[in-house]
Amino acid sequence: xxxxxxxxxxxxxxxxxxxxxxxxxxxxxxxxxxxxxxxxxxxxxxxxxxxxxxxxxxxxxxxxxxxxxxxxxxxxxxxxxxxxxxxxxxxxxxxxxxxxxxxxxxxxxxxxxxxxxxxxxxxxxxxxxxxxxxxxxxxxxxxxxxxxxxxxxxxxxxxxxxxxxxxxxxxxxxxxxxxxxxxxxxxxxxxxxxxxxxxxxxxxxxxxxxxxxxxxxxxxxxxxxxxxxxxxxxxxxxxxxxxxxxxxxxxxxxxxxxxxxxxxxxxxxxxxxxxxxxxxxxxxxxxxxxxxxxxxxxxxxxxxxxxxxxxxxxxxxxxxxxxxxxxxxxxxxxxxxxxxxxxxxxxxxxxxxxxxxxxxxxxxxxxxxxxxxxxxxxxxxxxxxxxxxxxxxxxxxxxxxxxxxxxxx
Amino acid sequence: xxxxxxxxxxxxxxxxxxxxxxxxxxxxxxxxxxxxxxxxxxxxxxxxxxxxxxxxxxxxxxxxxxxxxxxxxxxxxxxxxxxxxxxxxxxxxxxxxxxxxxxxxxxxxxxxxxxxxxxxxxxxxxxxxxxxxxxxxxxxxxxxxxxxxxxxxxxxxxxxxxxxxxxxxxxxxxxxxxxxxxxxxxxxxxxxxxxxxxxxxxxxxxxxxxxxxxxxxxxxxxxxxxxxxxxxxxxxxxxxxxxxxxxxxxxxxxxxxxxxxxxxxxxxxxxxxxxxxxxxxxxxxxxxxxxxxxxxxxxxxxxxxxxxxxxxxxxxxxxxxxxxxxxxxxxxxxxxxxxxxxxxxxxxxxxxxxxxxxxxxxxxxxxxxxxxxxxxxxxxxxxxxxxxxxxxxxxxxxxxxxxxxxxxxxxxxxxxxxxxxxxxxxxxxxxxxxxxxxxxxxxx
Numbered sequence: 005x006x007x008x009x010x011x012x013x014x015x016x017x018x019x020x021x022x023x024x025x026x027x028x029x030x031x032x033x034x035x036x037x038x039x040x041x042x043x044x045x046x047x048x049x050x051x052x053x054x055x056x057x058x059x060x061x062x063x064x065x066x067x068x069x070x071x072x073x074x075x076x077x078x079x080x081x082x083x084x085x086x087x088x089x090x091x092x093x094x095x096x097x098x099x100x101x102x103x104x105x106x107x108x109x110x111x112x113x114x115x116x117x118x119x120x121x122x123x124x125x126x127x128x129x130x131x132x133x134x135x136x137x138x139x140x141x142x143x144x145x146x147x148x149x150x151x152x153x154x155x156x157x158x159x160x161x162x163x164x165x166x167x168x169x170x171x172x173x174x175x176x177x178x179x180x181x182x183x184x185x186x187x188x189x190x191x192x193x194x195x196x197x198x199x200x201x202x203x204x205x206x207x208x209x210x211x212x213x214x215x216x217x218x219x220x221x222x223x224x225x226x227x228x229x230x231x232x233x234x235x236x237x238x239x240x241x242x243x244x245x246x247x248x249x250x251x252x253x254x255x256x257x258x259x260x261x262x263x264x265x266x267x268x269x270x271x272x273x274x275x276x277x278x279x280x281x282x283x284x285x286x287x288x289x290x291x292x293x294x295x296x297x298x299x300x301x302x303x304x305x306x307x308x309x310x311x312x313x314x315x316x317x318x319x320x321x322x323x324x325x326x327x328x329x330x331x332x333x334x335x336x337x338x339x340x341x342x343x344x345x346x347x348x349x350x351x352x353x354x355x356x357x358x359x360x361x362x363x364x365x366x367x368x369x370x371x372x373x374x375x376x377x378x379x380x381x382x383x384x385x386x387x388x389x390x391x392x393x394x395x396x397x398x399x400x401x402x403x404x405x406x407x408x409x410x411x412x413x
Numbered sequence: 414x415x416x417x418x419x420x421x422x423x424x425x426x427x428x429x430x431x432x433x434x435x436x437x438x439x440x441x442x443x444x445x446x447x448x449x450x451x452x453x454x455x456x457x458x459x460x461x462x463x464x465x466x467x468x469x470x471x472x473x474x475x476x477x478x479x480x481x482x483x484x485x486x487x488x489x490x491x492x493x494x495x496x497x498x499x500x501x502x503x504x505x506x507x508x509x510x511x512x513x514x515x516x517x518x519x520x521x522x523x524x525x526x527x528x529x530x531x532x533x534x535x536x537x538x539x540x541x542x543x544x545x546x547x548x549x550x551x552x553x554x555x556x557x558x559x560x561x562x563x564x565x566x567x568x569x570x571x572x573x574x575x576x577x578x579x580x581x582x583x584x585x586x587x588x589x590x591x592x593x594x595x596x597x598x599x600x601x602x603x604x605x606x607x608x609x610x611x612x613x614x615x616x617x618x619x620x621x622x623x624x625x626x627x628x629x630x631x632x633x634x635x636x637x638x639x640x641x642x643x644x645x646x647x648x649x650x651x652x653x654x655x656x657x658x659x660x661x662x663x664x665x666x667x668x669x670x671x672x673x674x675x676x677x678x679x680x681x682x683x684x685x686x687x688x689x690x691x692x693x694x695x696x697x698x699x700x701x702x703x704x705x706x707x708x709x710x711x712x713x714x715x716x717x718x719x720x721x722x723x724x725x726x727x728x729x730x731x732x733x734x735x736x737x738x739x740x741x742x743x744x745x746x747x748x749x750x751x752x753x754x755x756x757x758x759x760x761x762x763x764x765x766x767x768x769x770x771x772x773x774x775x776x777x778x779x780x781x782x783x784x785x786x787x788x789x790x791x792x793x794x795x796x797x798x799x800x801x802x803x804x805x806x807x808x809x810x811x812x813x814x815x816x817x818x819x820x821x822x823x824x825x826x827x828x829x830x831x832x833x834x835x836x837x838x839x840x841x842x843x844x845x846x847x848x849x850x851x852x853x854x855x856x857x
Contacts (some may be wrong), residue, residue, distance in 0.1 A: 020463075020738075023656025027486070028463035032736055035469070053450045054469030071445040096484075096657075118657055119837060150835070159663045161653050217586075226439075228577035228584055230539035308444045342781025344772060344802045347585040348478045348622070352802035352857035354779040372779055374805070376625075376857060 005066075006079060008040040008134040008264070009058065009315040010051075012305050017096050018124035019103045021151065024111050026103060029096060034358065039065040047075035051306025074310055077287040080264040081136035086260065088143040089252050091171040094125045102175070106149075109179050114186050115290045121152040121165075132264050140266070142258045146171045153189065164189055164338050164357040164369075167206075169256065170400030181397035185359075185366055192246075193368030195335075195413060202334040202388055203375065203409040204325065204361060206398065210353060211405070214345040214379065215246065215316060219274055221285035221300075222311045225293030230278055230349050230379070238279050241387040245319040246275040248284055248298060254401040255315050262309040263287055265299030272298045274316060278384075286311045319344075320403055322389030326363030335370060335411070336361035336396075349379035364395045375409040382407045415475055417558035420487025422458040422497050423478055426693055427451070427471065428735040431516050433570075435524050436545040437531040442707035444545075445524065452735035454693075458492045467736045469616060495720040500558035500559050501696050507565040508552070515548040515568050515666030523548070523570075526599070530606050538614050543575040548596075549826045556655070561695040564665040565760055567688050569841065570599050574606055578617040583800075585620070586724055587613045587655040587785055592841075596686050612769075616786050616798040623789070623799040623856070627814075629765035630854045631702055631758065634823040636768040636782055638844025642750050642832065643776030644808045648728070649703045650741040650834075651718040668709045671812035676749035677704040679713055681728050685701075685826035687745030687843035689728055694739055698728040703746075705708070713806045715741050733837045742834060745843025751818030755848050758817045766856055767795050768804060781805040806854045819848035 016032040038051035039061040048071070050064035094102070103123045110119055125147050132140040151166040166182050205211075223229045231239065249255045251270035260266045263286060273281055285293075286301035289311050301309035324326060336359045343353020355373050359366040377386060388406035396404065417423045429451050436444040450469075455477050457464040464481040468474070491497055523546050531544040548570035555563050571592030578585055589609040593599040632640055654660045671677075681689035681698030689698035694716055701711050714722070715730035718741055730739035759767075767790050772783040781803045789797045806814075824845035831839025 022652070025656075026462060028465055028738065030465035030467075030738060032467045034467065034736060049446065051446075052447065053452060068446070073445065152835075154657070156657065157659050159659065161648065162743055222541060223577060226540040226577065228579045228586075230584060231578075306446065306448070310438070310443060342773075342775035342779070342783070342803060342805065344781075344783035346800045346802045347583060347620070348800060350800075350802055352625070354781055354803075354805050356779060372807075374855065374857065376802070397519065 006042040006135050007062065008079065008132070010038040010040070010305050011131040011316060012036045013129040015123055015127040017094070017099050018122050019099055021103070021107065022120045024107065026107065029034040029100065031096065032349050033102060036305045037061060041065045041069065042079070043069055045074055045076040047073050047308060049306055049308060063249050075308070077291070079134055079136045080138045083137070083266070085266065086141040089171070090143055090145040093145060094147065099123065099125055102173070106179070106360070110182070113183060116190070117186065118154045118156055118158050119151050121150050123147070123149050123151070130258050133262055134264065138264050140260050140264060142252060144252055144256065146256055147173055153186070155189070168397070168399050169377065172400065177397050188359050188366035189369050191368040193370060195370050195373050195411065196360070199410055200408050201411050202329060202332060202406060204334055204336045204404050204406040206336070206338050206404070208405045210340070210343045210345065210351065211382065212316060214351070216314055219283045219316065220311055221283045221289040221293060221295050224283040225289055225295060227284070235280050235282060240275060240278040240383040241385070242278045243321050243389060244275060244278050244347055244383055244387055245273060245321065246316055247319055248272040248274060248300060249315050249317050257315055261286070261299045261301040262303045262307070263299070263301040265301070267299045284311070284314045285287065317403065318390040318405055320390050320392050322391050325391055325404070325406065328388060329363045333360070334361045334363065334406070336366055340375070350376065351379065351382065361410070371384040374412045377407070377409050414556050415478060416486065418482040420459070420489055420491055421482055421485055422491055422558055423472060424456050424555065424694065425453060425478070426735065427453045427554040429552040431550040432466050433520070433548045434545060435527045436543065437527055437545050438564045440531055440534070440542055445520070447520065450581045454732065454738065455481060455555060456737045456738065457481040457485050458496065460488040463487070463738070465738050479746045490815035496716050497559065499716050499726060500557060500561070500694065501726070502560040503691065503695055503697065504560070504562045504797060505565070506563070507690055510550065510566050510568050511626070513595050513597060515550050515570050515648050517664050522596070527572060529603060531679050533607055534576060535609055536610070536614050538578050538580050538617055540579050541577040544572065544711040545829065546572050555691065555693070555695040556697055563691055563695055565690050567690070569594060569686060569826065569828070570596055571826070572602070572606070573827070573829035574601065574609065576613065576804070580617045581618050583617050585617055587697070588829070589770070590827040590829050592686055592828050612786060620798040620800050623801060629762050630851050630856065630857050631765060631767045631850070633760065633767070633769050634845050634847065635825060636771050636784070637748055637781055637846040637849040638792055638825060639771050639774035640780065640849065641677060641687070641846055642746050642842065642844060643742060643774040643782070644780040644811060645704070646679070646743045646746045647776055648808065649679065649712045649800040650743070651712045651714050651722060655718055655721045664709065664712070666709055666711065669707055670709050670809070671704060671707040672815050673707040674751055674818055675704055675707045675812065676702070676817055677746070678702055678749055679729070679743055679746045683745045683824065683843060685745060685824070686841035687743065689731065689744050692728040692739065693731045693732050694730040695729040696726050696730065698744065701727045713741055713743065715739060722724070731840060733840045740834065740837065742840055743832065743842050745824065746817060747824060747844065748846040748849060750820055750822035750847045752820055753817050755819040755821045756794050758819055758848060758850050759790060759795060759812070762790045762850070763792060765790040766804070776808060777789070777806060779805055780808055780811070802857045804854050804856050806851070811851055811854065814853050815849060817850040822847045
């Protein structure tokens with residue numbers, strides 16, 4: 005009987021901040037294991053949190069075959085690829101010292117703010133093996149800093165946040181940039197007096213989530229996508245390229261999908277120079293709708309592989325925001341929570357945390373406002389570019405997405 | 414049960430979870446899994462800092478207590494610490510679902526129910542469906558060095574129906590979900606899903622664009638529930654006030670924060686998603702009147718926040734599972750019902766918006782609701798379906814603009830989502846309330 009074994013170990017050390025002080029330290033070390041068995045075109049799965057006996061899981065997975073869940077697809081085979089992206093290891097002691105340095109520095113110069121939330125290290129070890137000779141392993145360790153910032157005089161739950169993600173934190177550079185951000189936070193400025201303004205996003209989450217829904221092969225195949233029947237068409241700005249990025253170096257996620265599929269350079273182009281080239285698929289939807297297979301199956305460690313989320317991101321296509329702005333002032337959005345695209349692709353959102361931006365520096369805090377635009381404009385005539393985050397130190401592989409948006413107080 | 418090190422406060426929470434998930438995608442069985450998982454979360458407090466660990470090997474609890482204790486600094490006066498003085502000592506076993514346990518419902522009965530709902534989706538306008546059943550039976554044990562020794566169970570089961578529809582140029586996705594405490598109650602909900610499918614099809618066939626602007630907005634019980642949770646509920650979680658003098662001043666009890674018809678309640682004793690017989694620190698669940706007649710009367714607490722603000726604990730320290738520490742969270746939060754019949758509220762609206770169902774909501778200084786099904790109200794009648802992105806407003810201003818709450822009232826529990834607070838998502842919570850009219854909101 006063909007069999008697959010999935011093992012995920014995640015160790016986290018998390019230091020929690022409350023009221024600008026260290027409140028707690030938490031250590032998590034959780035292992036999850038699953039066994040999949042395949043017989044007569046069916047799949048059976050069993051999984052458990054904690055260390056489990058493979059024999060016991062296998063027996064349960066065989067029992068699960070009676071559910072008659074079809075899986076008539078060939079398994080990945082004959083490939084060994086072990087990768088370890090760990091560069092720096094932080095012990096509990098190291099992380100505590102790092103947190104103390106960050107807090108001491110911020111509290112000393114910015115005692116008009118309250119800092120909370122967490123600084124954590126995440127260590128992952130994911131294995132995917134099967135009886136057909138597939139043997140994949142991804143190991144990594146990185147830091148996540150998420151510090152919620154609130155002015156002591158403010159009546160908001162929070163006013164902005166400080167964030168960083170990466171493997172090698174340059175603490176001096178981080179503190180230097182963070183201090184510039186907090187100085188801007190102290191300096192309230194007016195919203196630019198124009199209806200349409202260049203806007204740069206710390207994380208264009210709503211846009212990404214909307215694109216993921218529309219580029220999902222199952223949605224596309226069932227003719228429910230906004231881009232129905234448009235593969236091969238020039239839909240967006242010629243500068244725009246969007247890829248499925250499974251390169252752990254920049255995505256901090258595993259390089260294979262939940263069917264064990266890997267792709268050349270860990271990347272698949274979905275939109276190239278504004279042309280919709282393909283949508284993302286797993287084995288099932290690729291076969292069902294005769295779409296190119298992109299290795300995009302997702303799901304939990306003990307789920308039947310399915311199509312859901314995908315790591316998509318725009319490719320960096322521009323280099324100098326200041327030059328693009330040519331003296332014009334822009335808005336840098338840190339938090340725009342609660343926004344949504346409607347069925348026609350019209351996007352509207354309140355903006356809760358943002359700064360006036362000259363392309364290099366955050367100049368001052370802008371009070372809450374609203375912004376809106378249409379998906380085809382945001383990625384079309386109003387698209388400015390995707391830039392490597394050089395001056396704004398939010399992480400080692402952070403990018404900044406820019407487009408014109410309609411703004412309103 | 415455990416050897417607690419001297420000079421430290423220790424608590425241990427053990428969770429034993431039985432879960433089922435059955436999924437039908439586009440009419441075909443996609444997944445059928447039953448899982449049994451156990452884990453524990455341990456906290457050690459030395460009067461200055463907390464030391465936490467989560468583990469899955471329950472044989473190692475004592476070792477882990479000792480390891481955490483070695484990181485802490487023993488405090489001979491730990492028992493005098495305000496937190497420790499405030500911890501309740503409860504000794505109780507509250508196992509309520511021996512007879513009606515979801516564990517005992519045969520898997521094929523659960524499967525038949527999901528398939529029955531999935532099979533309702535026959536209209537050609539429905540392009541994709543994802544229907545899933547989930548249940549969760551959790552037995553929790555909490556032991557503390559102060560003497561608490563409790564064991565209790567809770568359970569929910571529910572079905573979520575997600576569908577993508579397309580008709581001419583209109584495309585939309587819809588989600589309908591319901592959760593109950595027993596399987597027999599859940600089985601009664603098939604007509605609800607039938608009605609939802611009909612409404613979704615009618616919506617997609619007739620939905621029109623709508624001119625953005627400021628309009629009166631009438632929210633149904635679901636939208637009211639999300640509005641309450643996002644606009645005010647999170648601000649009632651008092652952890653954000655600790656060490657923040659401005660917020661303490663801003664949120665002084667006794668302050669008028671809304672119209673006098675507004676009563677907002679959080680109640681951990683209501684069965685359903687927000688049921689908390691004991692919270693994850695071992696404090697008994699309670700009903701908390703947050704706003705009474707528009708006046709701020711209470712807020713939600715863990716032991717640490719109650720002690721810091723010199724108020725009483727409310728049983729709101731919750732975590733999403735054994736991997737996380739308890740933090741201040743809501744349970745079942747709602748606006749209490751009013752006295753005006755819904756038909757009279759609708760009659761009084763000349764031109765506005767009715768929000769029936771929602772995709773999601775969020776709230777900070779500004780809250781947003783992303784409607785799924787929304788309709789025009791014209792001359793006192795709910796009329797045409799409309800396509801909206803978001804409805805949004807300032808929290809403080811909006812509470813002052815609540816002009817009517819209906820006598821019709823509904824509390825709701827769901828599966829397939831929950832409340833998120835920083836890293837802890839999703840936490841099951843209860844929602845609901847009456848139909849609520851807000852004089853003016855931004856409709857986009």
